Amino acid sequence: MPTPDYDPQNIFAKILRGEMPCHKIFEDDVALAFMDIFPRADGHALVIPKTPARGFLDMPPDALGPYMARVQKVAAAVKSGMNADGLTIQQFNESAGGQVVFHLHFHILPRREGVALRPPGAGDKASIEAHAEKIRRAIEAL
Numbered sequence: 001m002p003t004p005d006y007d008p009q010n011i012f013a014k015i016l017r018g019e020m021p022c023h024k025i026f027e028d029d030v031a032l033a034f035m036d037i038f039p040r041a042d043g044h045a046l047v048i049p050k051t052p053a054r055g056f057l058d059m060p061p062d063a064l065g066p067y068m069a070r071v072q073k074v075a076a077a078v079k080s081g082m083n084a085d086g087l088t089i090q091q092f093n094e095s096a097g098g099q100v101v102f103h104l105h106f107h108i109l110p111r112r113e114g115v116a117l118r119p120p121g122a123g124d125k126a127s128i129e130a131h132a133e134k135i136r137r138a139i140e141a142l
């Protein structure tokens with residue numbers, strides 16, 4: 001059951017239901033991963049649970065472990081597929097915490113030594129699909 005303050009019309013719920021497109025990189029019964037449409041780094045990916053949770057504190061504890069295993073799996077593929085030096089993994093809760101889309105998600109940001117993150121909303125959309133394909137291949141190789 002969704003938590004009472006979960007809005008089933010949020011963008012990620014629509015992506016989960018197939019009502020909005022995404023550059024999908026991974027899906028199973030627990031989670032869906034796709035590319036962030038405004039990438040703050042090349043290869044910026046999001047991992048969302050299929051459980052309708054608004055934020056981290058709303059996720060049932062028994063569903064959290066399986067979800068985090070998927071976050072880790074996608075993170076490994078983002079790092080190897082993008083040949084990154086490191087990763088930044090972020091998760092925001094409520095507007096005060098920087099959350100904009102109210103369905104739980106983790107950001108996976110591949111990082112290169114000395115390269116700063118781009119500001120929110122400033123990414124290059126044209127290369128997203130090429131990066132998605134690199135990450136898909138890395139997931140298959142895990």
Ligand code: AMP
Nearest residue numbers: 011022035036037038092098099100101
């Ligand atoms: P936040 O809720 O602050 O963690 O940020 C939500 C993230 O979702 C931002 O990085 C947006 O660029 C990203 N985003 C918003 N709409 C979409 C979409 N339709 N497909 C992929 N990413 C999105």
